[in-house]
Amino acid sequence: MQAQQLQYDFFSEENAPKWRGLLVPSLTKVLSQVHPKLSSKEDALQYIEELILLLLSMLCQAQPRTVLDVEERVQKSFPHPIDKWAIADAQAAIEKRKRRNPLALPVDKIHPLLKEVLGYKIDHQVSVYIVAVLEYISADILKLAGNYVRNIRHYEISQQDIKVAMCADKVLMDMFHQDEEDISGFPLIDEEPSVSGEQMYYDLVKTFMAEVRQYLRDLNLIIKVFREPFVSNTKLFSHHNIFSRIVDIQELTVKLLGLIEDTVEMTDEGSPHPLVGSCFEDLAEELAFDPYESYAQDVLRTGFHDHFLSQLSKPGAAFYLQQLEEKSEDEEDKECLKQAITALLNLQSSMERICSKSLAKRRLSESACRFYSQQMKGKHLAIKKMNEIQKNIDGWEGKDIGQCCNEFIMEGTLTRVGAKHERHIFLFDGLMICCKSNHGQPRLPGSSAAEYRLKEKFFMRKVQINDKDDTGEYRHAFEIILKDGNSVVFAAKSAEEKSSWMAALISLQYRSTLERMLDLSLLQEEKEEQMRLPDPEVYRFAEPDSEENVVFEENVQSKSGIPIIKAGTVTKLIERLTYHMYADPNFVRTFLTTYRSFCKPQELLTLLMERFDIPEPKPTEADQFAIENGDQPLSAELKRFRKEYVQPVQLRVLNVCRHWVEHHFYDFERDAELLVRLEDFIAMVRGKAMRKWVESITKIIQRKKQAQANGPSHNITFESSPPPIEWHISKPGQTETFDLMTLHPIEIARQLTLLESDFYRAVQPSELVGSVWTKEDKELNSPNLLRMIRHTTNLTLWFEKCIVETENLEERALVVTRIIEILQVFQELNNFNGVLEVVSAMNSSPVYRLDHTFEQIPSRQRKILEEAHELSEDHYKKYLAKLRSINPPCVPFFGIYLTNILKTEEGNPDFLKRHGKDLINFSKRRKVAEITGEIQQYQNQPYCLRVENDIRKFFENLNPMEDKMEKEFADYLFNKSLEIEPRNVRSLPRFPKKYSYPLKSPGVRPSIVRPGTMRHPTPLQNEPRKISYSRIPDSETESATSAPNSPRTPLTPPPASAASSSTDICSVFDSPQGPSSPLHSSRSPPNLSRPHSPPAIPPRQPTAKAYSPRYSLSERTSVSDPPESPPTLPPREPVRTPDVFSSSPLHLQPPPQGRKCELSQTFFPPSPFSPAPPQTPSPLGPRKHLSSPPLIPPDCDLLPGATGPPVPPRQSASQAIPKLPPKTYKREPVHTSIPRDSLPLLENANSS
Structure with a gap:
């Protein structure tokens, strides 16, 4: 079927992606309905999809607007009788649709696309009707191909199988190739050669069973399709006179097949093969095969069609019995087979005598073998035969016979009415070739010596066969009617020859239709005959x-x-x-x-x-x-x-x-x-x-x-080797020094991700159903889930404890910055559980209130934290969108699953009342299983990272609470928070340093990046931008430096010490920086030769030079000296009504009025609940001061002509920390610009 050219081309470059693969999953379901035990290759389903789209194109040519339009198109275009069956199925689908019984093919996806195909919107019911027609045809193709595949004893349908099966089916060929003159069928030469060697006993049994099943199907075809109309009209016909004892033969065949199947099924596993001799012996002794003799005598009377006899008279049973006797290894079985052969000798002789009187020798039995034996058995012999015939025909044009046909049927001489000479006819299953004999020697040297010359050929799928009565002009004739209405009449020499030709031609023409009629009859019979089941009192499942x-x-x-x-x-x-x-x-x-x-x-x-x-x-x-x-x-x-x-x-x-x-x-x-x-x-x-x-x-x-017994295996092979372990201050084996600030932030995040991934992947669905983790036996029923919950709690509390136990403000700011760096790596590893652990810690009461601490955090880190916090807003909307957009491995946040399960469990009853009885509410369990199924889909992919056992043990054994009770520990953390940052004070208490080692961060860029290894798994959707240290903004880069402690060096640590490292790999939560951003400034320090190492420590500059305009540091002596008196507060520029101060990024309340929110909207759209971020400064425009500026390190000179942002006072021996009223103190952006030519000095201050 070639659809005429439409305005809409299903296979164009523009439209093909919309349809490609749309039907393949549904076709798998259709296959499971028609052949549950067969599978299909992808190419086979794609080929059927192409055929269905061709069919859809043909249906849409009529521009249907109603169901009647589609039905009319089907009646005109589909061959009979498939048009009636397709219409019946489609009408049934419409009725079922009223009860919302969906089809296998996706109606909801096809319906909107049909609007684009037709150019107008059609009613949904019309779409259902069209899809039902398409589904019926797809099921018909798959059923036909499945039957073929089962006949050749395969279990998977390929594209080639579909083409082969369709080539032998006139109905489908007419439907899909009605306008094609020549169709390439299937290359027989590609098929595997048949096994012609000796077969073992068990192979013979299987072969015999396969042929008996096909023989039984043929008997059913005679009884269910042909005999049934005679039985229903007993006044007109005597079915016994016509069909004789065909029913007895069918019952005998069923009995024999059942005995053999039972024997094969019950054969002991230690036996080499089933012993089927007793099956034949028992039936032979009962004279059960005698109906064959009566049948042969009845049907061989004058006028009975030889075609029926050809199904029953082939001497196959004796042949198989002799082979079974020869191959049997069991003496008792041999004896049974001998007895069966002896008992059947008289019947065999009688059958041969009867058949020899009426049948041409072997011809019809050979024809029967061709039609009904295993099709693949003589495939290569068929190819050889076809090639020989083709070589013997002069003037052959077009594709080879073997590409159009599957089997050779018969040959003979017929007279074409109106022609002078006889025609030699070669009949194949796809072609009828008419030739004229070449008489005499070739006329010219080198010309063909073929025996026949081609006159005409007919494609069997394009002709109809019509019987002709004898007239004065011709006798024993039949007519071949072509598609264009022309016809050709052939006449045989005798009535017997005509019967042979008609039998073969009619069989070819109607075989597929008869097969469908048989399937329909068997299905209807199965529905009508209810299977008898055991008594429910004996078997309660009945x-x-x-x-x-x-x-x-x-x-x-x-x-x-x-x-x-x-x-x-x-x-x-x-x-x-x-x-x-x-x-x-x-x-x-x-x-x-x-x-x-x-x-x-x-x-x-x-x-x-x-x-x-x-x-x-x-x-x-x-x-x-x-x-x-x-x-x-x-x-x-x-x-x-x-x-x-x-x-x-x-x-x-x-x-x-x-x-x-x-x-x-x-x-x-x-x-x-x-x-x-x-x-x-x-x-x-x-x-x-x-x-x-x-x-x-x-x-x-x-x-x-x-x-x-062996324990869990961690031997996993990855495409690339995992990255090496990163170390910082603590080195391998120095477990007693492991801490937040001594371990590398990359490795902390990696090892925590590995640990949490193992915890997540270990959780079983049974640990969640019924909220068992909240019940009495939770330790027994939910061990893995509880282990993950406790780890998450301990890690969050550990982060909180690390922060509040760092009493020194500057050190505490660096601790928070380090935790945010860990969060960055969590993001890049898709460890959402880790990200929200950090967010939870920052949002806890003891940490959230530390406004002065968060004021010291660099703006970039604050922005990262703000964006991470947005994941949990609006019912985790952004988190869920991000989770579905990334590729595993990942560690989802488990809390949201537990919440959803609890809501489902508590919001739905366990039992439903029906007629006073409690029925288990399985829909509730299904909803819970959907949640656990989502959990499981992320449990299969491990991380390509290396476990460091010492670091892993350190985090496995975290115990921040020590011996304290939960409430006691919570009170301790909050009291500690109040101690380090009291309420309503302008001057914070001063505390000594806690750490004796430098707190400078190593950054979040791996120290060694080797080819073939990965920094981190690619985070979320995009690979992060690579930003070198030379492209970090001036205030953040330079503040990352650290100088040795001395009385002349301010001890306020640079609040953006991690900024340089934190921007090495942009988090996916960050916005891409444009060329106008300071991150992409072309001015970079020339002395940074290693892009993967931290910047060199710049030389110390006199401190007084930078800070003398505001504060005097000459009297400063030590860190621990208390401030003598508070200095004057620095001016606020410009002065206006103060906003509510909120330096923590975890506020859930709306931002104060008047605060600017210019956060990048590349990945996250602005949320009304998001805190205000700072404006990104640009080197080309006025340089605006950030809302919480990082402190400028002492070694950076301020230009005398540049008005810099206000600098908070430093601790010194003679000056006190200024008193900052909580929630009321807010610095405003400075609108004075820094001269453009001063920027290189700021950015390259370390080079001076």
Whole structure:
């Protein structure tokens, strides 16, 4: 089917991305419905998607606006009878849609796209109708391809399989290739060669079973499709006279196949092969094969079609029996086969005698083998035959026969009515080739010596066959009608020859239609005949569904069409967990995650064992009476019961057990008796179909036991080697010196991320369901979750303790800056749990109130902290958006999951009342499982980082509370906070230094960056910008320097000491800096030769030179000297009504009026609850003072002509710290500009 050119091209560069892959996931569901045991390659589903889009293009050509328009288009374009079936399915889908029963294909995604295709909006019901038609055709293609794949004993559908199957199906070929003159079918040469060598006994049995199944299908075709109309019109026809004992033969075939299947199934695992000789011996002794003789005599009377006989007269049984006898290794089985052969000798002789009178030797039986034997068996022989025929035809043009056809059917001579000479006809499944014989020698040297000359060829999918009555002009004729209305009449020499040609031609033309009719008939029969189940009193899982035991979600179904359970009894939940009609992996996953909230593991195993042990239904009184008379009324029903109920249920019980031990083995670790019971149960399971499941479960158990004995394995292979460990003041092995300020901030963040990632990945879904971490047995039920909660609490308290126990203001500011650096690395590692741990610590009461401390923090670090705090605003909206945008590995914030689970657990009842009975509210468990599923999707990807065991142990053993109780420790922290920064004082108390080592930060850039190693995993969405030390703003860069302590050196540490390092790798929370930003200034210190190392310490300048205009430091003697008197407060520029001071970035209240908010909006939009950030200064415009300026180090000279920002007073021997009233003191931006030519001096002050 080639759609005419539309304005909308589905496969153009512009439109193809919108449709590509849209249908592939849904086609997987369609395949699971038509062939549950087959899988498909991606290319096969993509090919079907292309075909469906072609079909959609054809439907849209008619510009449909209503359902009737689409239906009319289908009737005109689809071949008969597939048009009626597609319309029936589409109308059923509309009816179901009223009950919101969705199709497998995504209607909601296709509907808006159809507006673009058609150029106008159509009703949703029309879209449903169109999609239903498309889904029916896709299911038809997949069913056809699946049948072909099963016939060739494969288990995966490929694109080539679909092309091969469609090439043999006239209906689909007419639909998709109706305008193509030549169609490339499939390269037979690519198929694997058939196995022509000797087969072993078991292989012979499997081959025989496959052919018997196909033979049974052919019998069903005769009985269900052809015989049924005769049976329903007994007054007009006598079906017995026409079809003889065909039903007896079908029953015999079912019985034989059942006996062989049972024998194969029940064969002991230690036996080399199944012994099927007794199956034939028993039936032969019962004379069960005798209906063949009566049938052959009846159907071979004059006028009976040879085609029916060809299905039944091939001597296949004797051939297989002889081969089985030769290959059998068991003497008793050999004897059974000999007895069977002997008992069937008379029948065989009689059949051969009957057939020899009426059949051409071997011809029809050969034809039967071609049509109905295993298609792949003689593939290469077929190729060879086709090539020989093609070489023997002079004037052949176009594609090779082997590319258009699958098999050679027959050849012979026919007379074309109106032509002078006879035509030699070659009939293939796709082509009918008419040739004229070449008489005599070739006329010219070098010309072809072919035996035939091509006259014409017909594509079988484009013609119709019409029988012609004998007339005076011709006899024994039939007509081939072409698509354009022209026709060709051929005449055979005799009625027998005509019958042979008509049988082959009609079979080719209607085979696919008849197959579909048979499938429809079998499906309808299966729906009408209810399977007999055991008595519910004996087997409680056979209780019928009712509102008292199960409730389904109204107007909701899963994408695969499976009903979703809302509530039910435990028995009904177990029944649906192992349902015989379909598998529901989502339900299995949800159930095993949540069942502990209503059922204990021991109870679940008991229920599964009970579900597995299925009794057979008891016979009724009528059945019992028939049994007493020697009949077997239940044999067929029992066979169906075992095949369609017992086996699926038992396999699904084992599947549940496999999922249980694979994903929830902790249940068995906590209860050794449970594992023993499961192993005993598995050991009792018998049957070949169950063996692979038993082996799989046993291997999983052994692997889990081994892992339990060996401990968790950390041997993970990464594409690149992890970065080396970073060290700072503390060196390897100096564990007693490990602390916040002695360890490298990068390595602190890395090791904490590794530790928290391990904690996060260890949490099992069962630790969350039912809020068990808040219950009495929480230590038993939620050990991993509690370990993570305690670690998070300890780390947050440790950060708080490190801050408030650093009494010296300048040192405390550096401690806070160091923690913010750790937060930066957390961001780059996607450790959101760590980020919010820092935010929590900064937002705690003891730390949040330290306004003077936060005033000393560089503006860049404050901005980073503010942006991190925004993650938790508006119900974590920005955090959730960021989490979904990044690629693992990551450590999500666990608190939000716990909150959502608690709300779900507390807001929904555990049981629903129905007719006075309590049903388990499974919809509540499903909601919780959705949350745990989101947790699990981030648990699979580990970090490419190296564990440093000493640092890891240091953080594992953190105990900031020591022996204090929780309230006592909280009071201690708050009192300490009040001690270091009292309320309502203008002058802070002065404290001695705590640290004896330099507090200069090493930065957050790795010291060694090797090719092939990574600094950190790429954070969030974008790789951070690389900013060298030479591009750091002047005030922040220069303040990062540190000088040896001396009486002449101010002891106020540079508040932006980490600024240089913190800007090495821009956090993704930072805004990209444009060229006009100071970060991108072209003026850089020329002496910075190593971009990965901190800047060199500049030479000390006389302190008085920088500070003499404001303060005198000549009398200063020591750090510990108390201030004698407070100095005069520096002027505020400009003077205006003071704002409420809020230097901490963690305020939740709106910012004070009048404060500017110019934070970059690149990644985070401004929030009304965000505190005001400073304006980013630009070297090209007026240089504005930041809201909380960093202190200028003493070695930076201020230009005499430049009016700099106000500098807070320094501690000295003769001056006191100015009194800063909390929440009222706010410096305003300075609007005086610094001359442009002075900037290099400021930026390169260290070079002077």
